[in-house]
Structures are given as C-alpha cells and as structure tokens.
Amino acid sequence: MTTATKPAKTDSTLTQAKSKKRAISGWIVLNKPYDMTSTQAVGKVRWLFSAAKAGHAGTLDPLATGILPIALGEATKAVPQVQDGTKIYRFTIGWGKATSTDDIEGEVIATSEVRPERAALETVLPRFTGTIMQRPPAFSAIKVDGERAYDLARAGEQVELVARPVDIDAIELVEHGSESTILEVTCGKGTYVRALARDIAEALGTFGHVTSLHRAAVGPFTDANAVTIEALEAAEAGPARDALMAPLELGLADLPEIRLDASQANAVSHGNAVLLTGAGAPVSEDECWVSFKGKVLATGAVEFGQFKPRRVFNL
Structure with missing residues (x-):
C-alpha cells in the first residue's frame, strides 16, 4: 500500500510565506x-x-x-x-561654533568667544515668533535647479537658499547654561530648527548650532x-x-468630523459628493473628514453645504 506524503517545504516556499503582505x-x-x-x-x-x-x-x-x-x-x-x-521640537543650541550643516554633523566654519546671558536670550526670542522669514540651511532637501541642496553642498558648491516665511507659534526657554541652552519651539510646516538655532545665535552676536534635537509632537x-x-x-x-x-x-483628530447616514455614506464611498442635512450641518469647511458608524470614509471639503471627497478610504 502506497502512502501519499506532502512535499517538503522548500526555501522558496518558506520565503514566499514569510513575505506575504497584510492589508x-x-x-x-x-x-x-x-x-x-x-x-x-x-x-x-x-x-x-x-x-x-x-x-x-x-x-x-x-x-x-x-x-x-x-x-x-x-x-x-x-x-x-x-x-x-503643528510640530513641537525640543533642542539644544551649543554656543560659540557655527558648522556647515548647522548641527553636529558638519565641520566647524566659525567660532566666537561670546556666550549669551539669559536676559539677552529672553529679550531676543520674541523676535522669532509669529510669521518670520527664514533662510533654510544649505544642507537641506530643498531643490535648486532640480538638484537637492545637500547634494550641491556636499559637492562643494556654494548654496545660498532664499528666505521664506515660516510660522513660529511659541518658543520656550527650558534651560540655560554658559555653553548650551535648551529651547522648545512650537511651529508650522517647513520650519528648520537648525536655521532657527543659527539665527538666534547671530542675533545674540555669536555663533551656534544644534547639538541635540527631539520632536515631541506632529499634529495629533x-x-x-x-x-x-x-x-x-x-x-x-x-x-x-x-x-x-x-x-x-x-491622524485626523485635528480636523472636523462629519457623521453621515447610510445613504450619504454609500455615495461618498463611491467618490460622489453629498448634500449635508440637519440643523448642525456645516455650510463650508476647507478640510474635514466624514465617517459612518465610527468608520473613516473620506477626507475632503464642504462647499455650499455639500461634502466633496478628495480621498476615499477603503477599509
């Protein structure tokens, strides 16, 4: 009597099983x-x-x-x-040295014996809140004529990026010492903390660079x-x-949520706009998301009382 046996799993079979991706x-x-x-x-x-x-x-x-x-x-x-x-960063400025990257990775390119006093720092910080003009570091991912700025800088080219507006909501002085200072900044998209440290130091008549950086929040x-x-x-x-x-x-917690009924949810799930009804229905929203029974359906905008989906989620 012949007994059927299962073929042994080969290395390729095991690899295929392991590499199976999950939705x-x-x-x-x-x-x-x-x-x-x-x-x-x-x-x-x-x-x-x-x-x-x-x-x-x-x-x-x-x-x-x-x-x-x-x-x-x-x-x-x-x-x-x-x-x-909104982002929150906690960072340390090391005083007295400027580096090519504005952090500890770069070469020292300038030095100063000036070490700012706490009172001087507290006087300067308000200048860096609100909408300010900031020149990004040469070592950044910003493109210059189709090339990344950091690639050009590493190749030895002189990179001078144009200043652009960034939003700084608040800067808090956490700890101050003669050689370094810890700050916490709440800011908007596009802010370079390395550039902020560089500019604060220059405003105090010295040089500085980021020696440590921790991002404590991104949106929600x-x-x-x-x-x-x-x-x-x-x-x-x-x-x-x-x-x-x-x-x-x-991830959508910072945006308004609009709850839909079954009919509206069905329409949105197919990418269609729907008219919002009810006493509390918004007439206009630049950005929001809609749900049905706790399930995320789409992100989009409300125009003239109508929700228009931009991205539909297939959950």
Missing part, C-alpha cells in the same frame, strides 16, 4: 531612535507588520529623535493632513502615544503587536 491600516507613532533615517524606520516597521503599504508623515533627520508618524495601508492617504499639523501625535522600535520587536507578531498601532482616525 493592515493604522499608525505607528514611532519614537525614532538616534542615527536612524526616516526611510530605514519605515522599512523596519513595514517589515515587522508585514504591511503591504507604508509611508511617513514628515522626515526626521537621522541625528534627531522623536515622533515619526508611520502610516500603514489606508492611513497613507492621511499623510498630507498629518504633515501639515505626541510623545504620550509613541512606541519604540524595541517595544515593537518585543511584542509577539499578530494581535499583541497590532495593539501598538494607533487607529487611522487619530
């Missing part, structure tokens, strides 16, 4: 570690969750730590809303709901690890 959606609010690029962080998280799709909401420099919102699956459609959110995401790479690795793959993921709607 999982949500946010990993990562406390990015020092000396890891944002791209590396996204790759690591995507691998840990076997996610079919992943992206991040706002690059964080390798030498910086802190909040890097990583979107999985359908959450990638909400990346623009999170990127546009803060240190309070952040997780580390170590915590993700320690959690067992499956429900335990998935429990560390924040829901998709948390």
